[in-house]
Amino acid sequence: MTWGAWGRKFSTKAAAELIQNCVALGLKSFDHADIYGGYTTEAEFGQAFKASGIAREDIIHISKCGIQMPCDARPLAVKHYDYSKDHILTSAENSLRHLQTDYLDVLLLHRPSPLIQVEEITAAFSQLKSSGKVKSFGVSNFTPTQIQYLQKEVDLDWNQIECSLSHNQPMFDGSLDFHLTQNIGSMAWSPLGNYFKEESPAKKRVQPLLQELCISYNASEDQLLLAWLLQHPAHIHPVLGTTRLERLSASVAAEKLTLSLTDWFRLLEAQWGHEVP
Numbered sequence: 186m187t188w189g190a191w192g193r194k195f196s197t198k199a200a201a202e203l204i205q206n207c208v209a210l211g212l213k214s215f216d217h218a219d220i221y222g223g224y225t226t227e228a229e230f231g232q233a234f235k236a237s238g239i240a241r242e243d244i245i246h247i248s249k250c251g252i253q254m255p256c257d258a259r260p261l262a263v264k265h266y267d268y269s270k271d272h273i274l275t276s277a278e279n280s281l282r283h284l285q286t287d288y289l290d291v292l293l294l295h296r297p298s299p300l301i302q303v304e305e306i307t308a309a310f311s312q313l314k315s316s317g318k319v320k321s322f323g324v325s326n327f328t329p330t331q332i333q334y335l336q337k338e339v340d341l342d343w344n345q346i347e348c349s350l351s352h353n354q355p356m357f358d359g360s361l362d363f364h365l366t367q368n369i370g371s372m373a374w375s376p377l378g379n380y381f382k383e384e385s386p387a388k389k390r391v392q393p394l395l396q397e398l399c400i401s402y403n404a405s406e407d408q409l410l411l412a413w414l415l416q417h418p419a420h421i422h423p424v425l426g427t428t429r430l431e432r433l434s435a436s437v438a439a440e441k442l443t444l445s446l447t448d449w450f451r452l453l454e455a456q457w458g459h460e461v462p
Contacts, residue, residue, distance in 0.1 A: 351378030
């Protein structure tokens with residue numbers, strides 16, 4: 186999301202080099218959406234990936250569709266969601282063309298709409314699956330009941346949700362439990378939460394503890410926040426938002442950290458401001 190117009194505005198050369206470095210680190214999944222950069226970033230990434238020289242089978246393309254966003258590329262009257270069969274098919278074809286690939290590994294419905302018709306989703310997904318243009322399907326920001334509605338007719342493999350120490354509700358509202366019971370993979374956007382983005386009473390409680398744990402575990406604050414998230418039994422896949430190579434490298438190292446049970450709950454208690462019930 187932050188590689189193009191909505192962030193670093195990478196040149197093709199710079200983006201190609203970052204792709205190469207990501208793959209070298211073992212980060213082979215790239216999370217896209219048609220709307221990123223005002224419908225421009227997927228095409229820019231496609232050019233950069235072509236320039237990177239990396240084989241298509243060595244990486245995973247994830248994309249999302251459904252949001253219709255007013256911008257220069259689409260002068261729409263209002264932001265809205267479109268999950269008609271035709272729109273899903275058109276969006277998928279656009280992503281394939283922009284990314285310069287014959288298939289998407291994963292296609293997600295970007296946000297839930299109250300007007301979703303499961304028959305439209307089924308028809309679109311069936312056509313994309315049978316044609317080999319999309320290998321796997323899922324949703325993003327959907328609740329368990331919204332997923333259940335779709336699962337009457339559609340096989341869903343993923344849900345990408347907001348989840349972090351500072352946004353830990355999915356661990357307690359049944360979202361991640363539902364993923365586990367339904368064999369749905371969990372992706373987490375904004376996995377570091379708002380810790381580095383804003384000052385808050387919660388940060389004032391968490392920060393001194395994190396700084397203490399940085400010494401205990403010989404790790405950075407962002408590594409500890411990722412390790413905290415990775416410890417959940419849902420085997421959460423964090424969607425890393427940074428484009429800085431040193432932070433990407435540090436994030437990979439977080440996989441090797443295991444917090445003690447008490448330290449995990451100390452961080453949760455600090456975030457909440459009170460002990461667990």
